[in-house]
Amino acid sequence: MSKPVVLITGASKGIGAQCALTFAKAGYDVVINYSSSEAAALKVAKECEAFGAQTQVIQANVSQFNECEVMFNSVMTQMGRLDVLVNNAGIVKDNLVLRMSESDFDDVISINLKGTFNCAKLAAKIMMKQRFGVMVNVSSVIGLVGNVGQANYAASKAGIIGLTKSLALELGSRGIRVNAVAPGFIETDMTHALDDTIKQAMLNKIPLKALGQAQDIADGVLFLAQAKYITAQTLVIDGGLTHVG
Ligand code: NAP
Numbered sequence: 636m637s638k639p640v641v642l643i644t645g646a647s648k649g650i651g652a653q654c655a656l657t658f659a660k661a662g663y664d665v666v667i668n669y670s671s672s673e674a675a676a677l678k679v680a681k682e683c684e685a686f687g688a689q690t691q692v693i694q695a696n697v698s699q700f701n702e703c704e705v706m707f708n709s710v711m712t713q714m715g716r717l718d719v720l721v722n723n724a725g726i727v728k729d730n731l732v733l734r735m736s737e738s739d740f741d742d743v744i745s746i747n748l749k750g751t752f753n754c755a756k757l758a759a760k761i762m763m764k765q766r767f768g769v770m771v772n773v774s775s776v777i778g779l780v781g782n783v784g785q786a787n788y789a790a791s792k793a794g795i796i797g798l799t800k801s802l803a804l805e806l807g808s809r810g811i812r813v814n815a816v817a818p819g820f821i822e823t824d825m826t827h828a829l830d831d832t833i834k835q836a837m838l839n840k841i842p843l844k845a846l847g848q849a850q851d852i853a854d855g856v857l858f859l860a861q862a863k864y865i866t867a868q869t870l871v872i873d874g875g876l877t878h879v880g
Contacts, residue, residue: 638689640714641860642666642707644697644754645724647676649823650773653849654721654856659683659690661857666691666710668724689714697724697750707757716765719860720758722751722772722795727825729784740787747791748798755802755813762811771856772799772815774869776877779817792817796869803867812866814859819873821847842875 641658645651647669655665656679665683667690669676680690691713695702710717725747728739751772762768777785778792796815803813820826820837826846838846855872859865871877 637715638662638664639718640664640666640710640716641719641721642668642710642717642754642758643721643723644668644750645670646679646721647672648679649825650818650821650849650852651721651723652679653853654723655679655683656686657850657853657857658719658860659686659688662687663719664689664714666693666714668693668695668697668706670694670696670724696746697722697754698745700753703750703753703757707754707761711761717758717761718768720754720768720770721856721860722754722770724750725773725775725791725825727785727788729788731784732786735787743787744791744794747788748794751795751798755798759802759806759811763806763809767810769811769860770799770802770813771859772813773852773856774799774815774817776817776819776871776873779869779871780877799869800867807866812859812863814862814865814867815869816852816855816859817869817871817873817877818852819847819871819876821849821852823849837876840876841873842878845874847872847874 641663643654646655646667665688676692680692693706695706774795775792777789781789799815
């Protein structure tokens with residue numbers, strides 16, 4: 636029997652790349668989507684192959700429905716099935732609301748939220764025919780509690796939680812589960828750019844007194860992919876950050 640297939644958006648680095656390796660180790664064939672970092676995506680594919688996974692690397696900007704359509708068609712042509720979709724691709728364009736440009740708001744919503752909708756819609760069509768499938772959407776604790784300078788990002792990540800619940804309700808009877816993870820502060824390129832004083836202030840607020848690693852999120856994503864009776868949930872993985880006031 637062929638191995639289950641996972642498609643991970645934004646898998647050229649960070650959390651997405653770690654998800655790719657984690658699913659490969661767990662016995663999945665892996666489709667690695669990226670937007671601009673081709674060399675990095677190919678490197679992730681090689682690393683997955685070392686765990687025995689068959690891989691496919693596909694460039695597509697998730698905010699563009701037609702590019703997503705080509706990507707999902709290509710997955711079905713090459714892999715023949717789609718068991719898990721991880722909607723991970725995401726960006727930040729931070730600024731205070733009064734200084735935030737309309738395009739910075741639109742870009743973040745288009746990639747983070749509409750990109751998740753685009754891929755979920757296309758995956759749902761395939762998974763409904765299969766009568767099985769799982770989606771895990773990568774939200775953020777910022778979508779739960781908000782953050783100064785991240786109104787666009789917070790709106791996109793809160794939107795992902797609402798989208799996740801609605802998808803779960805619409806698709807549950809077809810054997811499709813949909814959940815989200817809400818990472819806290821994770822050490823990746825997205826957070827490396829932050830000032831050391833901001834990082835230290837964040838660290839002081841985290842009960843576990845450590846920043847999260849991409850592996851911590853990948854473990855949660857794999858768990859939700861395999862947790863047969865869990866749907867419509869958001870798993871917070873943040874070292875306790877959002878539990879304290
Ligand atoms: P990252 O290291 O910056 O990686 C982002 C990934 O998304 C890259 O693979 C990038 O590919 C891809 N991407 C960006 N725009 C894309 C587009 N339009 N279409 C397809 N792929 C696109 O970020 P990360 O920290 O791993 O974050 C991954 C996810 O976790 C994001 O949704 C982020 O919001 C969420 N998250 C992160 C943290 C954190 O602390 N790091 C916390 C909470 C939630 P290219 O390089 O090819 O463009």
